[in-house]
Structure formats: structure tokens, C-alpha cells
Amino acid sequence: MNTKDIFNFLKPKNELENQGEFAENHPYIPDELWVKCPICKNVILSSDLVDNFKVCPKCGYHFRIAARQRIEMTVDEGTFTEFDADMTSSNIIDFPDYARKLKNAKINSGENESVITGMAKIGGYDTVMAVMNSQFMMGSMGTVTGEKVTRAFEYAAENQLPIIIFTVSGGARMQEGIMSLMQMAKTSGAAKKHSDAGLLYITVLTDPTTGGVTASFAMEGDIILAEPHALIGFAGPRVIEQTIRQKLPKDFQSAEFLLEKGFVDAVVERKDMKSSLARILSLHCSVPTKESTKEDEDNECI
């Protein structure tokens, strides 16, 4: 990296800020030496941020992270096996420009869809997982997103396993029209079947979780956790402001607001997420699976 790059962050308008309101409010972490926290404005060494679970060491702001990083931080090392990795969306209702958007989303995120599903161990306990990705069309739910989540529920139900879903989503994917709306019903049906089998479903709501995902599987967990300060709601703040023609109070629709109103069980910091999930799993699953003792785990990672 040359000195010019080091000072990039000092420019009053970086290129991200020109990508509309969204990027301005929620910058992702650029691949630079230093990063400025959008909340407390402190400048943080990138490596410090990585060591700190991508949470600002000064103010505790949780930067958005990609689904792969999330999985890496949360599961026992080397235990993640992905499901349906090659499944990709197509332009089912011939929506204008959708094919190009999909292509860009794949390039930008390096992923095939807005959700990654699979199996892993957390604290030695087997669990099915689905982790949504904000870098893929803002985590919007299309047919393939819904299908992968549904299959994850069905796999968990068949194999008597718990499921943990990390949500991040702008809602249903407009470009797939009514078919994306139908995913809300489909995933809810699968969640219900899993629930009726007496199995555990934990949701972790991360920034932002809104629209059709909030109004379906995000809110259907037996236990609902949220990351600090995550925006969680049905309608987005801008839509509400336009509807009621008023400014919304600060912290409205934050994880803490939902905790106060009784809609989430706990707000859990990222550094405590893995241990919290392991604790919950330990109280629902009888024993860690055989091969998951510490020693075996180390062996498996080779």
C-alpha cells in the first residue's frame, strides 16, 4: 500500500459515499490500513478491527460483515460444510435489468446468493446454519434464498437438529415479483414443521433486518437474539417517515428498542455470540456429538 492509499479515508467524500444514502450511513470496511468508525468517528487500525470481531474498540459499533466471515467467527474451526452452494437465481419473471444486477451481486460478494446454508458445530454441538449476506443485493430474499432456507429447515427436521439463522435483509426481492413474496410463506411453513418436531430454532438479527424477512422466518425463532444497534423492523425508517410525515425518534427500530418492547430475547455483542449460542445449544441438546471433543476437534482441523 502506498501513502496515497493510507490517506484515502481522510477525503471528505470517498467513492462509497456517492453510492446513495445506504452506503453513506453504513460503509463496509474498505481494504485499507485505517478505518474510520461511522458512529464515533475515531480512526481504527484495520488489523485492530479484525482482531476485535469487526467491532469498533472505542464505541462498540458493529461493522457489517460478510456471511463467510460471520461463519468463521461463529463456528468451531473447520466444521462448516456448505449446502447447495451452486444454486443460483434466474430472471424468472423477465424483470428489467435483473440479470445484470444478479451478475454484479455475484461479482461484488463473491457468492452465488444472499444466503449461505450448511452444517457446523458450535461449542461441539451439531447445528444447521443459514447466514444471510448483505453484500448480495442487500440480503434480499429471492426464490433461491427461500429455497435454501427451506431446505436447511427440512434437513434440520429430518436429522433432528437445531437451526441457527443470522438474518440481514432489505426484504423480499422486488425483481422476482410475487415469487419472492411466496418465499415468506414457504420458509414459514418449513420453520413450523421444524418447530412442530420439537426442535430448536435460534435467530440472530443483524443490521439491517427488515421487510419480508422480518415478517417471516426472522421473527419465528424460539429464541431471538440481536446484535447491538442493529436496525430491525417491518417497514424501513424512510417508508415510515413518508407515511406519517414525521421524523422518527432516535434509536427507533434498534435492537435495544426491540428488546425494550419485548420482541427480542437478548442483545448479544459479537464477541459473545459464539459462547452464547453454545450455551443455548447446550441446554437444548443432550451432549456434544462424539467426535467433537476438544482433542478430536483439533485433529479435524488439520
Place this chain on the structure above:
Amino acid sequence: MSAYDCVTAARANNRPTSIDYITRIFGDSFFEFHGDRRFADDKAVVGGIAELNGSPVTVIGLEKGRNLKERMDRNFGAAHPEGYRKALRLMKQAEKFKRPVICFVDTAGAYCGIGAEERGQGLAIAENLMEMMTLRTPILSILIGEGGSGGALALAVADEVWMLENAIYSVISPEGCASILWKDSGKAAEASECLKLTSKDLFKLGVIERIIREPKDVDSKLFDSLKNLISETLEKKKELSPERLIELRYNRFRKF
């Protein structure tokens, strides 16, 4: 008729609302019940019990109101969480007493406001989707006007979904879609074409089972034939065991 003509027709002020359908199909037998037993009575949702050709049924409708005063009173058919919870309470009651559920859907969408968020709009819809999926009694949903996204789906997880010829059903309003796509909500007509929101398009996509033809002037023929159609359909559904019914309902949505 273009897609946008359908949008205009679906929203027309003189279009029959849920109360019209309930009155014309069930007559005096409809007994309205109120409240979600948790917070309030949401007037955007009308529900109760009625008799259909001698059999008891539960009837629920999203109600926009038929004149300005009624529309304001009913929040233009945009339900709050308590509305969806009232609907679910009545569905659970129907399950207990083994009577089928008929839903009339007509809403621009679930209400977007401070109170709606504070009381868990997302959760209320999610719970309806989840519970309706395994309700042990037949559910028939009829989209009579606007079917606005999750707010409509919360009453449309059914064994069969029907649509009036000029009704619409969409994941987002054409205006919302146009403003996202082209930063111009005035291009709603173009967006309507893209969204495939007409009854014809949705039938082709397999999202609905039946299109109900609309006569030029709404007359009693529409309601009479609809009444018979509902009755016949529910009689057939009643022959299925609850387990089979739930399995078929799951598969109905699993295919999407």
C-alpha cells in the same frame, strides 16, 4: 386491459369491499366479533362467524371502507398488528370448532407507522404465516381488490387462493417499484407490467387457483355464483383429513 388498468380498477372507490362480499354472500347470518384480546380492535380487519348453505364458517376480511368517513375509520384497509392478531384468533377459533375459514383480501399493505412497529408488525405477519400453514381446517382466500405484499399474504396462506379478474397481488406497489427502479413513482404503469401482478399473470405462474370473472356492473350474479363456488369448494376440502389438508397446503407453497 393493461396491467395498470387493473391496478386502477382494483383501487377504484366504487369497487365492492369485504363488507359488501360478506353482506351479499352471508346476509344476516354474519355475526361480527371484535378485538385481538391483547391490545385493541383493529377496524381494518372485519371478522366473525356466519352460515353458508347451512354450515358454519369463519369469515375474515381486510376492509378499506366504502366512503371517506369509513375509510378513515378503517385506516384505508391498512391493518396494524392487532388486526392480524384478531384474524389469527378467529382462525384458531375456527380450528377448534372445525369450521372452514374464508378470507377476503383487499389492502394496499400492512400499515407502516410507529405504533405498528412498536407492537411488532413483522412478528404479527410472521405468526399468521406460520400458524395458517398448519391450521387444521380448510382456508380459502379471495383477493377482491388490492393484494399488497406481506399485509395481504398474512390472510392468504390458504388451500386455495382465488382472485377477482381485476384484482392485483404484488410484492410491492407499482409506485414503490417505479421509484426504486427509475427514481420516478410516476412510472407506475411501466412497473405494473414488470411486476406480473394481474390475475391472468398470477394464474399462469400458478400462484392462484381460480380467476373470478367480473361482470361489467357488479350485480347479484357475481355474489350468487361466488357463494356457490365457495360452498362447493369447501365441501370438497372438508372431506380431507386435517393431516392431508396440511400436507397439501405445505406442498402448495413448497413448489414456489
